Amino acid sequence: MTDTNSSIRHQDSTYLNDAYYDQLMHLNKDWQQDGPVPVINQPKLEDKQACEALAFAEARLADDLRLEQWLDCYHDKSIYWIPANYPAGDPRQEITLEFHDKRRLEDRVARIRTGVAYSMLPVIRTRHVLGNIEYWQGEVNEVCARASFIIDALFNDKHRTLSGWVGYSFVKKGGDWKISVKQINLIDADCLQENNTFFL
Amino acid sequence: MKELDNLVQAGRIHRTVYTDERIFSVEQQKVFSETWVYLAHASEIKEPNSFVARKMGLRSVIVTRDKENKIHALLNRCTHRGATVCREKKGDKTPFFTCPYHGWTFRNTGECAAIPHQDAYGENLDKQTFNLKKVPFVSEYRGFVFATLNSEKGKKGIKDHLKSAANRIDEWIDHNGGDHRAIRISGAQQYTVHANWKCLYDNAGDGYHPEFSHQSLLQMTQQRYGAGMDLDYFSGGIDSTPMYSQSLGNGHSFLDQRPCMYENSAFERQRPQPGREAIVEQLTNEVGETKAKAFFEMATGAGMNINIFPNLLFIGNQMQVITPLSVGLSDMTWYSTAVDNVPELVNTLRIRTQEDFTAFGEPDDTANFEACFKGMQEREVDWIDISRHLGRKEDSVGEGGTVTSVISSDIHMRTYYEEWKKLMQSKDNSPLS
Numbered sequence: 001m002t003d004t005n006s007s008i009r010h011q012d013s014t015y016l017n018d019a020y021y022d023q024l025m026h027l028n029k030d031w032q033q034d035g036p037v038p039v040i041n042q043p044k045l046e047d048k049q050a051c052e053a054l055a056f057a058e059a060r061l062a063d064d065l066r067l068e069q070w071l072d073c074y075h076d077k078s079i080y081w082i083p084a085n086y087p088a089g090d091p092r093q094e095i096t097l098e099f100h101d102k103r104r105l106e107d108r109v110a111r112i113r114t115g116v117a118y119s120m121l122p123v124i125r126t127r128h129v130l131g132n133i134e135y136w137q138g139e140v141n142e143v144c145a146r147a148s149f150i151i152d153a154l155f156n157d158k159h160r161t162l163s164g165w166v167g168y169s170f171v172k173k174g175g176d177w178k179i180s181v182k183q184i185n186l187i188d189a190d191c192l193q194e195n196n197t198f199f200l
Numbered sequence: 201m202k203e204l205d206n207l208v209q210a211g212r213i214h215r216t217v218y219t220d221e222r223i224f225s226v227e228q229q230k231v232f233s234e235t236w237v238y239l240a241h242a243s244e245i246k247e248p249n250s251f252v253a254r255k256m257g258l259r260s261v262i263v264t265r266d267k268e269n270k271i272h273a274l275l276n277r278c279t280h281r282g283a284t285v286c287r288e289k290k291g292d293k294t295p296f297f298t299c300p301y302h303g304w305t306f307r308n309t310g311e312c313a314a315i316p317h318q319d320a321y322g323e324n325l326d327k328q329t330f331n332l333k334k335v336p337f338v339s340e341y342r343g344f345v346f347a348t349l350n351s352e353k354g355k356k357g358i359k360d361h362l363k364s365a366a367n368r369i370d371e372w373i374d375h376n377g378g379d380h381r382a383i384r385i386s387g388a389q390q391y392t393v394h395a396n397w398k399c400l401y402d403n404a405g406d407g408y409h410p411e412f413s414h415q416s417l418l419q420m421t422q423q424r425y426g427a428g429m430d431l432d433y434f435s436g437g438i439d440s441t442p443m444y445s446q447s448l449g450n451g452h453s454f455l456d457q458r459p460c461m462y463e464n465s466a467f468e469r470q471r472p473q474p475g476r477e478a479i480v481e482q483l484t485n486e487v488g489e490t491k492a493k494a495f496f497e498m499a500t501g502a503g504m505n506i507n508i509f510p511n512l513l514f515i516g517n518q519m520q521v522i523t524p525l526s527v528g529l530s531d532m533t534w535y536s537t538a539v540d541n542v543p544e545l546v547n548t549l550r551i552r553t554q555e556d557f558t559a560f561g562e563p564d565d566t567a568n569f570e571a572c573f574k575g576m577q578e579r580e581v582d583w584i585d586i587s588r589h590l591g592r593k594e595d596s597v598g599e600g601g602t603v604t605s606v607i608s609s610d611i612h613m614r615t616y617y618e619e620w621k622k623l624m625q626s627k628d629n630s631p632l633s
Contacts, residue, residue, distance in 0.1 A: 010424045010425060010472070012477060013472065013474065013475075014478060015478075016474050016475035016478055017478035018478075018482070018545075020475075021475075021548075079474075084387055084389055085387065091548075091551070092547070093386060093538070093544070093547065093551070094386050094551070095386055095388070095534075095536035095554055096387075098555065098559055099474060100474060101475065104473075104559075107420060107424060107471065107560070108560075110423060111416045111417065111420040112416075113420075114415065114419040114420055117416035117563075117564060118416070118563075119563035119564050119566065190289075190388075191390060192390045192391060192392045192531055193389075193390060193392070194391070195566065197563045
C-alpha cells in the first residue's frame with residue numbers, strides 16, 4: 001500500500017485458499033469430538049492459561065466496544081465464522097450468517113466506527129459469559145478449545161439472550177497467542193435472527 | 201373494504217394500513233391467498249418424495265414433490281383434530297406424513313392413506329373426505345414455485361400473472377448462466393423485523409434511500425477502498441443517471457442498477473470478499489482470463505431488483521422472501537443461490553459475496569423499517585408519503601403496460617398499492633373459503 005499514513009486502509013488478503021477451507025472443515029469436526037479430552041492431549045498449563053486469558057479478554061473487549069483492541073486478539077490470517085446451520089456445514093457450499101477474514105472483520109469494525117451505523121444506534125450493550133471450556137493440543141503452536149456461551153444483549157431498552165457454543169483455534173505468533181479461528185454456533189443458527197450487528 | 205378508498209390515495213397512504221389488526225387479518229385472505237404467493241424453489245425439493253415446510257401468509261404449508269414429480273402445497277393441519285402433521289422443516293424419502301397424535305397418515309399428495317382402527321368409524325367411512333386440504337393451484341415459472349387459492353388466477357397460471365416480470369426473471373437467470381446452469385438454493389439467512397411486512401416491501405423498490413440509509417456502508421467503503429466502489433453511484437444526482445425504476449403490472453416492479461453497476465466491471469466494484477485473491481488466481485490459472493472474468497461477474501450481484509408482489513424480491517444473486525408473522529412482526533429470509541455446472545470456486549466466491557450486504561447494508565435498512573413502524577403508531581400524524589415524481593410527464597409507457605420512471609421515483613410503492621387495494625376490495629374467489 002502506498003498510503004502508509006492511514007491504518008484503516010485495507011491490506012490484501014491472500015491466505016483463504018482451498019487448503020485453508022480444508023483446515024476449517026477439519027477443525028469443524030475436531031470441535032465436535034466425543035467425550036472428555038484425554039489428559040495426554042491437553043495443552044501445557046501455561047499455554048492453556050494464556051489461551052483462556054485471551055478468550056476472556058476477547059469477549060470483554062467486544063462487550064466494551066474496544067473494537068480496535070478486540071481486532072488485535074485475532075491473528076492476521078484469522079477467520080470469524082457464524083454458521084447459518086446447526087451443525088455447521090462447509091462454508092464453500094452454503095451461506096453463513098457471517099464469515100469474515102481479517103480484512104472483512106476490519107470492515108465490520110470500520111462500519112460501526114463511521115458513527116452512522118443505524119443498526120447500532122442506540123449502541124447495543126452486551127455481556128458475554130463463557131463456560132464449560134475444554135482445551136486440547138492442536139498442531140504445533142496451536143491450542144483448540146470449545147466452550148458454551150451466553151450473551152445478554154440490550155438494545156432499545158430491551159434484553160434478549162443469545163446462546164450456543166463456540167469453537168476456537170489459538171495460534172502462537174511471536175511470543176503471543178492469537179485467535180486463528182472462532183466459530184460461533186448459535187443454537188438457533190437456522191432460525192430467525194434479531195439484530196446481531198455487535199460481535200458475538 | 202370501502203374505507204380503503206380514503207386510506208390509500210394517489211400520493212399517500214394512511215398509517216393504519218400498516219398498524220390496523222383488522223386490515224392485517226383481511227390481508228391474510230385477500231393478499232396472501234387470492235394472489236400468487238411465492239413458496240419455494242424447485243431445487244429445494246429436487247428429488248421425488250422430498251418436501252419443505254413453508255408459510256403462505258400465516259398458513260403452515262408443506263410443499264411436496266410426489267413420486268410423479270408433481271408439486272403440491274398441503275395445509276399442514278391434520279384433518280382429524282387439527283394438530284400440525286409435519287413438524288420438520290425439510291426432508292426427503294417421505295412419501296407419507298403421519299400425524300403424531302393418533303397416527304393418521306397422509307400421502308404427499310394430501311390423500312388420506314390410513315386411519316388407525318378405522319372400523320370404529322363405521323363401515324361406510326370414505327377416507328377421501330379426510331384428505332389434507334391443499335392450496336388448489338400451484339404453478340412454477342423456471343424453478344420458482346408459487347401457489348394461490350384464487351380460482352380465476354389459478355386457472356391462468358403464474359406466467360400470466362407475472363406479466364413483464366417474467367422477462368426480468370429471464371434476464372436474472374441469464375446473468376446466472378442461463379438454462380444450462382440452473383441455480384440452486386445454497387442456504388438461507390433468516391431475520392425477524394419488528395415492523396409490518398409492507399415496511400419491508402416499501403423499501404424493495406426505493407432508489408431514494410441508499411445515499412442516506414447506507415451511509416455506514418458508503419463511508420466505510422470510501423475510507424478503506426477508495427472511490428468507484430459498491431453503490432457509490434447512488435450518491436448525488438441519481439435521477440440523471442441511466443438507472444431507472446419501472447412498474448411491471450399486477451403490482452410487480454423493477455429497479456435497474458445495471459447501467460451504473462455494470463458500466464465497466466461489477467466485480468471490480470465489489471468490496472473484496474474473503475478469499476477473493478486466492479480464487480481469482482486459481483480460477484484464472486484453471487480456465488484462462490476471459491472465462492474467469494465472466495465467472496467473477498456471475499459471482500457478483502445481478503444489479504437487478506425484481507419485486508414480485510407480495511413476497512418475493514430478487515436482490516443481487518439472492519432472493520428475499522417476506523412473510524408476515526403478525527401486524528408488527530415479519531420474517532425476512534434471504535435465500536442464497538449457487539449455480540450448477542461451474543467450478544465450485546465460482547460458487548464459493550458467489551456465496552462470500554452474498555454475505556456482504558446482509559452484514560453491511562441490510563442491518564441499517566432494518567433499523568429504519570423498525571423506526572418507521574414505531575413512528576406509524578403516532579395517532580396525531582396520519583400519512584405516509586409516496587408522492588415522489590408523482591405525475592412526472594416524462595414517464596414512459598412501454599410494451600405490456602410497463603411504466604418507466606427515474607430511479608428515485610416512488611412508482612414502486614404506487615404500483616403495488618394499486619394492486620393491494622384492488623385485491624383487498626375484491627370478492628372472495630377461493631374454492632376453500
